Amino acid sequence: AQTVTQSQPEMSVQEAETVTLSCTYDTSENNYYLFWYKQPPSRQMILVIRQEAYKQQNATENRFSVNFQKAAKSFSLKISDSQLGDTAMYFCAFQGAQKLVFGQGTRLTINP
Amino acid sequence: DTGVSQDPRHKITKRGQNVTFRCDPISEHNRLYWYRQTLGQGPEFLTYFQNEAQLEKSRLLSDRFSAERPKGSFSTLEIQRTEQGDSAMYLCASSPPPYYNEQFFGPGTRLTVL
Numbered sequence: 001a002q003t004v005t006q007s008q009p010e011m012s013v014q015e016a017e018t019v020t021l022s023c024t025y026d027t028s029e030n031n032y033y034l035f036w037y038k039q040p041p042s043r044q045m046i047l048v049i050r051q052e053a054y055k056q057q058n059a060t061e062n063r064f065s066v067n068f069q070k071a072a073k074s075f076s077l078k079i080s081d082s083q084l085g086d087t088a089m090y091f092c093a094f095q096g097a098q099k100l101v102f103g104q105g106t107r108l109t110i111n112p
Numbered sequence: 113d114t115g116v117s118q119d120p121r122h123k124i125t126k127r128g129q130n131v132t133f134r135c136d137p138i139s140e141h142n143r144l145y146w147y148r149q150t151l152g153q154g155p156e157f158l159t160y161f162q163n164e165a166q167l168e169k170s171r172l173l174s175d176r177f178s179a180e181r182p183k184g185s186f187s188t189l190e191i192q193r194t195e196q197g198d199s200a201m202y203l204c205a206s207s208p209p210p211y212y213n214e215q216f217f218g219p220g221t222r223l224t225v226l
Binding site: 035037043044045046047050091093095098099100101103105 | 143145147152153154155156157160167168203205212213214215216217218219220
């Protein structure tokens with residue numbers, strides 16, 4: 001069974017700083033996807049970034065980028081130039097063939 | 113294009129009552145998933161459908177829970193004889209073919225069992 005671990009329950013940074021959220025996972029599968037989802041307070045889950053395991057190049061979406069280390073089963077999210085609107089719960093998730101397996105989440109607060 | 117919708121958004125019920133939630137996926141998304149999220153935790157998979165076929169159920173889905181997707185469009189999740197431990201956010205997501213490599217989430221139904 002797959003597991004996803006986020007070891008940072010909470011993080012807090014100042015606006016405009018860079019922050020990195022950590023995630024490790026365990027699987028015996030070779031083909032899979034990894035995701036970071038954002039869940040703002042009382043709002044719905046939205047996709048931040050996706051990484052296909054067969055791609056060596058790290059995914060990037062504007063201010064968001066990942067550091068995907070397949071051998072180490074590590075998948076961290078870097079947020080550059082953080083903004084107040086980035087305040088949310090962030091979930092790392094693994095998908096093999098069908099369902100998503102989520103980590104416990106990291107509560108990120110961006111302070112003005 | 114409308115997103116995934118869920119109804120109701122909030123439900124308060126007394127222990128022992130039955131409740132039913134509805135999810136309308138994005139059109140042409142033939143995979144539909146249900147997850148449960150308790151406070152401060154990540155969502156946990158409950159079940160998923162491809163068209164009208166229920167292809168996988170989690171062990172979390174006890175015999176008090178049943179899900180249907182009769183025409184391959186909307187889905188319902190019913191909880192019979194609710195217990196206080198059922199209090200959670202119930203999330204629905206849908207995913208488009210052919211790769212199903214992204215799930216789009218609805219706003220969720222928050223259930224409180226008194």
